[in-house]
Amino acid sequence: MTEHTPGHAHQGDDEPLDLTAFMPPEQLDRLAAEARATVRGTPAGHADLSTGTIDLGDAGLVIEQLDEDLAVHDPGVHGRADARTTLRDWVPELLLNPAARAARRAALEHAAAHHAKHSHVYLGRLGRAWWYGVRYATTNVWGHFTGADSYADDIAKAKALKANKAGGASGNDWVRALKAERAQLGRERRREALPLLGATAATTYVATVLAVAQVWGLVLAGVVLLPAMAALVGYGNREHARRHPDLMPVMHLDSATLAADAPLGKDSFESALKRMGLIKESSEIQLVGLPRAVAINAVEIVVELPDECDLAKLLDKKDKIAQAFRVRPEWLDIRDGDHSAQVVVWMANTNPFGKPFASPLIDEPVRQDAWGRGILIGFNRRGEPVHLKLAHVMVLLGGASRTGKGMLLRNLICGLGLDPRVNIRLCAGAKPGEHRGYAKVCATFFGRRPRRVVALLDAVLAEAYRREEKLEDQARAKFSEKDLDEFPLELVILDEFAQYITATELVPRPGDDEKMMKAGDRIGEQVEELGAFVAALNITVLLSTQDPDAATIPRKFKNNSNARVATRTRSATQTNAILADGATGAGLRAHDIPQDLRGAAIVDIDGADGELIRSAFIEDEHYDGAEPIIDAGYDLRASLGRAPGQFADRIEEWLIARTGETSAAGGPTGSGRPGKPGTAARRLVEILLDAFPVGAAGTPADRVKAADVRLHLVAVDPDRWGPNEGEEPAAYESRIGVELAAALAAELDGTGLVVKPKGGVRFDTGKASGYMRADVETAVNAIRIARK
Known part of the structure; x- marks a missing residue:
């Protein structure tokens, strides 16, 4: 604010000069309007005549606006802040956008290939147009030189009257008179200069063709005949269109943009919507910008839909739209745009999942961020990475056997191994040998031991209660990323959960050690209790199961799980058991994932709701591709004192106190077999x-x-x-x-x-x-x- 000029006659020590007292009402109204416009976008939003500062210094009366450049700071005065026109705004997008140029090039290449494949059809149409030209030219010349074109209708009417005996003898006289007039007109036309010149030119042309054929052969004679043939083709096409305006012209090119294999564009997409009955025949979509090639084999367009269509209808008919383009449904992606009438359509002309996506951790096993960015688990059809964030979530992973759950877990555990702020607790319900390679980065790892799972979950619950008390002492609702140093993210992975939930081994009933209960029932209770409150305590439970059903996954845990991944399932019931009740009705149809597309899954996670992905590939059959990643993760953890055995682990200490055995890093042998602490392998x-x-x-x-x-x-x-x-x-x-x-x-x-x-x-x-x-x-x- 500008300081007041001391000693001014009209100014107190603390009171600014009020100029409104000297202004007429119309000027006050104008200033008030300008003041409202000035502060329209300010946080306060309060408009009055005190906006700005009055300076009565030596330079005279100066009114300083708080916003010196209204054109920049106030979009409501002189337009938008970014509305300045530059030379770039006048240049067509096709010249500036490489993706738009690539899409246009692909469209031109498709058009060229399309017309080349239909060249035999065009040749047939060319022959028909030439024949029409010969026929119409012959009949028109004959009619002109005989006068038939002028008297044909009149003579026909006279003959009709004669046949109907409508005119008696006078009908014959009328016909004879008309024929005499026609003959006279023909003689006059044949004596005109133009027919004589035309006949001379035609005779000369024919003689030239014969002479060329005699001297140089039929090939050059055919070249000389081309102008006449072109003229006859054009004449025949024009005459056929004139005589049959309701028919398609004889010589025409098929629209390449409406072909079944046409690349995505305005015409092709609009045609598909009309064929599917999604928009009216009279309606039209509006293309926003130009089609853009967003991948080697994919094109993206942004369109505005007519009133009778919206995104929900497009998603409902997605299979039909894919059929119209002769592509698989998973090759097509439709998303909402900037407003409800705008959609972004992406389509590939080859399988976007046909080539496996290798995990970038294979070449560069760098530190990961499971909390903020998430762990890379795969790529969507656009080739974009999909990350699973493990902040305050419960996770559910399921699908049929041999559909890619193991590879998803492989990606997840390898990524988690590279985040030292995560304690991995891995329980292998079946075939623990598959997970043995992860042992060195696991704070806990064992397999096929339901009783030990019960003990582990009890230990996790004890840790959860301890953390909850800490939150109560601090009057906080939940832990955040800044608490990970003191309270690391505890991730409990129960792989092949069905093996545990159906376990019949007996364990003590809580609160009464003399009574026993099935381990599977106790594990179900523990999982539901954990899922109800531990997400806010930097504790996450991940259940992985195959052939899921309503009885496999505890209901309360499923209701609290907000990150779900479904590989291919066997039925809609299994899909709903993993994703959510009614998921299939919302288009999340994991049972429709092609059987040959291994590693594909539908994810319902933060940032990728209902996304179809394919897990990143980490070699596991010919050699252990995860080994160098796990080694890098162990080295990173060891350098920070976060490798198993290097830090105070309350959960493992609890397990040792309960069972007398440790399973840190897979136990003494590293195989997932618990053993006595300190026992050398x-x-x-x-x-x-x-x-x-x-x-x-x-x-x-x-x-x-x-x-x-x-x-x-x-x-x-x-x-x-x-x-x-x-x-x-x-x-x-x-x-x-x-x-x-x-x-x-x-x-x-x-x-x-x-x-x-x-x-x-x-x-x-x-x-x-x-x-x-x-x-x-x-x-x-x-x-x-x-x-x-």
Whole structure:
């Protein structure tokens, strides 16, 4: 504000000069209007004549506006702040936007290909137009030179009257008179200069063609004939259109934009809507901007719809629209635009999920942010990354067997391993060997142990109550990201949850240790209790299950889960069991995901409501693509003191106090088998040495069958060495042989030794493949020396 000029005759020490007292009413009204316009966009929104500052300094009367440039600061005075016209505004979008140029180029290429494929059709139409030209030219010339064109109708009427005996003898006289007049007109026309010149020109042209054909051949004669043929084609097309105005012109090109395989554009989209009955034949859509190529094989347009159509109708008829374009429904994406009548339409002309999306963590395993940005779980049809945010959510993942749940979990756990603010508690309900590679970044990891799941969930509940008391002391409603250092995000993953919810093992009933209940029933109670209140406490529960139904997922947990992912399901009932009741009616039809599209899922999460995605690919069949990511995650955690065993873990401490065993980082062996704290993990060659039988005299055998070694390993660690569900014996033996050889080679790396079974070893029962004790003992001694 400007200071007052001291000592002015009309100014007090603190009171500004009121000029309104000297102004007429009309000037006051004008100033009031300007003041209202000036403050229209201000936070206060209060308009009066005190807006601005009056300065009566030495420079004279100056009225300073708070907003010096109303054209910039006040859109209501001189227009929008960004409405300044520049040279760029005059340049067409096609010249500035590379995506628009690419879309136009694709449209032109399609048009060229379309017309080339229809060239035989156009050639036929050309022949028909030429024939019409010959026929109409011949009949018109004949009629002109004989006068038939002028007297044909009159003679026909006279003959009709004669036939009807309407004129008697006078009818014959009338016909003869008309024919005489026609003959006279024809003689006069044939003596005119123009017919003589035309006949001379035609004779000369024909003679020229014959001469060229005689001297240079028929090919050059055909070239000379082209002008005449073109003239006849044009004449025939024009005459046919004149005589048959209700018919399609003989010579015309089919619209490339209305073809079934046409790229997305105004004409093609409008035609599809009309064919589907979504808009009237008389209606028209309005294109906003130009079509843009947003991917190698995709185009995006923004359109404004007529009044009878809206986004809901388009989504309801999405399958029909895709059919009109001859594409799969998952190749088409329709979203809302800037207002209710505007939609953004995206369409690919090839399968956008046809090529797997490799996880960027494979090449660059950098630190992740599970809370803010979320963990990358896949890509949508547009090629955009989709992240799962784990702030204050419960998560539900389900689908049929072999549909990609494992790969989704793979992406999630690999990403979580790279966020040291997350404690991963992984419980593998089936085939824990699939998750063994994640053990080193898991604060808790074990498999197929319903009783231990009950103990783990009790420990999580105890931690939740402790955190809740902390919030009460601080008078807060929930934890935030700034609390992650003191209260890390606890993520409990119950994989293959159906194995736990149906467990029949008995556990003590809460509040009465003498009474027992099924572990599955207790786990259901715990999950519902956790889902009801722990999301605000930086605790998240993720349930993963296959072939879900209403009985598999606890109802209260499902109601509280606000992040749901469904891979392909077997029925609409299973889809609704994962996503939400009525999800199929809203277009979320996971049971319609193509069977050959493995890894695809419908996600209903923050920022991707009802989005179809395909999980990012991390190699797991030919080699462990997750291993370098997990190693990077472990190194990151270890550098910050957040690797398992490096920090005070209240939940693992609770488990140890309850069970006497730890499952941090998969337990002492890292296989998901809990063990006594501080127990050193035994080497595989040491376990292999125990497989050799001992005779009656206490003397160990010098050889052992490979089959007996497998049985021994299964007894020691069934999760790692046992057969998978439904695995054939031959496939199991082959798999275990490969895994055992690789594990022994890794243990003996650097020693120069190799331990492997030998074929044709003699036993009492015959020859078989087996291990020699001397080889194994040599390997054990080499490792013990290396330890020192």
